[in-house]
Structures are given as structure tokens and as C-alpha cells.
Amino acid sequence: MQVKDMTIEELKLLIQETVAETIQSLLVDPDEGKQIKPEVKQQLLDSLQRTQSGEPGIPAEEVAKNLGLTW
Numbered sequence: 001m002q003v004k005d006m007t008i009e010e011l012k013l014l015i016q017e018t019v020a021e022t023i024q025s026l027l028v029d030p031d032e033g034k035q036i037k038p039e040v041k042q043q044l045l046d047s048l049q050r051t052q053s054g055e056p057g058i059p060a061e062e063v064a065k066n067l068g069l070t071w
Contacts, residue, residue, distance in 0.1 A: 003011065036044075051057065064071035 006014070061071045
């Protein structure tokens with residue numbers, strides 16, 4: 001069936017289904033089910049611990065500069 005042969009209601013339904021499928025595809029976690037390497041997990045836990053203890057992180061400006069970005 002071509003769009004020109006659709007009723008307005010059929011076209012609306014097609015658009016709704018397309019939007020819903022697109023949104024769903026964007027919400028899927030591409031890393032779902034994957035394992036985190038132990039060293040990466042430890043780095044994340046260490047970072048969380050430092051943050052929770054009040055240790056300041058790296059300023060965004062410094063990160064941007066290190067990456068060659070203009071902030």
C-alpha cells in the first residue's frame with residue numbers, strides 16, 4: 001500500500017507506530033547484558049567514593065582543555 005492510498009486515520013496510525021518504534025530504539029541500552037571489567041568497576045567505585053567524601057573532581061574547563069575543546 002502506498003501513502004497516497006491511505007486514509008487519514010491509517011496515515012496517523014502509521015506515523016504513531018513509526019514514532020513509537022523510533023523512541024523505543026533510542027531508549028535501548030546498547031550495553032545491556034555486557035560485563036564490566038573488574039578494573040573499570042573498581043575505578044568507578046573509587047570515583048564514587050571520592051565524590052561522596054567531598055573530594056573535588058576535575059573542573060570541566062580542564063577536561064575540555066585536555067580534550068582540545070573550547071569551553
